[in-house]
């Protein structure tokens with residue numbers, strides 16, 4: 001079923017799809033769902049991206065349901081903030097980045113983001129958990145940031161701790177979230193926009209032009 005799912009999701013606009021075995025890392029509430037489908041799109045996380053990720057998850061769910069498998073669609077980050085739903089409350093049980101690293105799509109960089117060899121830190125992610133017997137990819141076990149500290153050194157709010165992620169220490173503090181939030185708030189008061197994103201643009205990993213290609217393709221499709 002891996003190939004059919006992957007093809008369907010890529011055809012529908014995903015840039016990358018991975019499959020993870022997650023039986024050893026799930027909380028007991030959802031431990032019966034031993035596989036994760038990790039879906040990435042190379043776009044900024046905005047409303048359009050959230051809609052696209054939701055569509056992709058629906059497509060995966062439809063296929064799993066048709067074959068009689070159980071599933072749990074994990075909401076996008078922004079949905080979790082907006083909605084006080086049951087599913088939103090389940091979010092802390094399984095972050096998207098955990099699915100992606102478990103599927104072998106990349107590691108967590110010093111900037112706290114998934115770093116993929118092709119797309120760098122520019123992927124927005126979605127996850128569907130399932131009990132379908134999907135063939136799992138090989139998890140990434142440690143950071144490949146190496147000696148690079150560019151994001152740490154250039155973060156204007158000193159939000160990045162500079163520590164290194166590994167699968168054994170998945171929740172090590174990489175970002176002082178409040179510092180990042182305060183900086184974005186300050187920027188909003190100056191120019192009306194809360195964004196910073198320097199820790200994304202400065203990362204040397206991934207091909208920036210690859211994402212640009214995808215974005216211009218999307219624009220062309222719209223016109």
Ligand code: SF4
Pocket residue numbers: 154155156157158159160175179180181183184196197198199200
């Ligand atoms: S978004 Fe800006 S302030 Fe926040 S961690 Fe990245 S570089 Fe630092």
Ligand code: SF4
Pocket residue numbers: 109110111112115144145148149150151152202203204205
């Ligand atoms: S800028 Fe360097 S240290 Fe930061 S996430 Fe990218 S590779 Fe890692």
